Amino acid sequence: MLNKLHKVHNSVKVWGLVVCCACASMAATASELPQVVDSAFRSAENKQRDQYRHPVETLSFFGIKPEMSVLEVWPARGWYTEILAPYLKDKGKLTIANFRQNDGSLEDERKIFWARLAAKLKQDIKKHPDHFGAVQVEEFDPPGLMQLQQVNQFDLVLSFRNSHIWNEEGYLLDVYRALFDMLKPGGTLGLVEHRSSRLSEISSRAGEGYLDEYYVIAVAQQAGFILADRSEINANPKDSKDYPKGVYALPPTLAMGALDKARYLAIGESDRMTLKFTKPLVP
Template sequence: MKNLMLAALAGLMLPALPAAAQVAPAMEQVLADPRRADDTARDTWRHPAETLAFFQVAPGMSVVDFMPATGWFSRVLIPYLGPQGTYIGLNPRVPADATGYMATMRDTATKLPQDAAGWMGQAAGARVVGANLDTIPAELDGTVDRVLIFRELHNIRRNDWTHQLLSTARRLLKPDGMIGIEQHRAKADAPAEYTQGSMGYLREKDVIALMDTYGFDLVGQSEVNANPNDPANWDGGVWTLPPGYRGAGEDAARRAELDAIGESDRMTMLFRKRA
């Protein structure tokens, strides 16, 4: 009788899991990967699993990560999106005469896949595409599920990248695509001089108004990256706090004080592209 039941069950046409779900590792596996050994100290403050869940990022998606820098979130997103997904590391346009840090973001199309290969080794993960705002392949238009901006909106504002980035995001996103923003949060009554980008902190209402101007509706807000211990009024800006420690030098006592506060208070917001 048991054999007959097994035979009957074997003949059922059960729905197959999506390919991405079959091969993409679970978030717990991604975060525990030894390749992230140097990254995990920041997990306490950056909450990668909870943040990406709030942004509704899932394996198999096409995701833009603006200014991936040294790859902290890249090392989460590339394996988590899985072989059916696409990770697009997007940097700003780099002027021909740029020097210093800005110059390191030149030719992202070539450099980012090389960096990702070094970060990930032979591990399976998403297809990696690199681009600058002025070199985005046209075939990506209308293919992106999420655009993610982690702690970079202040740089976008103070460097006059806002229009190009948000206009490009609208072009890249699918009709139901969304933008996830994590950003250092200024107090609601912070003076305008403190919230223009040079101090790192922005006001929530200003971010919402800016996104509305570019055709993005607020879907939701999360306190997952909140830190009420941050007064958000540092003379040296957000970089006073770890991991920057601006002004602390090698003063162990001062660093301990800043460690007790932790990383910045952050807003976490999700916006949907408006038709």
């Protein structure tokens, strides 16, 4: 009898050890994201924007995990890339679908500028492999270049403040459909976008660069997504959304230059919707 009790006691101790190790592992995983955000690699300027972009809360809301395969669309200068890459480099995989590179054929000044941003980020990733790890770099240039030959490949697709550009050009639905195809069934699409003022159930006031939240949801649903959740993580009630140059008057762009600069700095970055969609397991 004593031997049996001794065996049970030892089993409980072993079981408790396993449970404690599992808890410690979960705690370590949960702490990885804040550690990456606080990394000395990130510049003081980029960290200053955390108060408006809330990277830990936003990525946690989207359900990111270190073992995921993640696609970031149009990362531009790579503000989020320098957080995502080190977080995913050991267990997961990061792919960025950035602007088309300039092979000499680009004529649009905006696309030429975007191409320079993409080239700079690609160089930064190559220059700092210890931080970024092995990031796969692709080109994404709607409406002609939207297929990455990666159907049902990603656990999580992320887009930060890009949808208004796709909408201005008339291919928002096409882009969302492309992203839908790239996600695994059951995968998540995380969107952050400048949010226009809602006037009623059927109308909104949208300055340059802003989109109506219900419109974005409707387009994503038309592409096949299911709205899983919405968050006010990136809301900014100070944003009146009625500036001469729209959202670009606010930081970080500050398109008005010295004119009322202190006012725009006091407002901070734009009021933003934060939307989480899922791709159905069954078509």
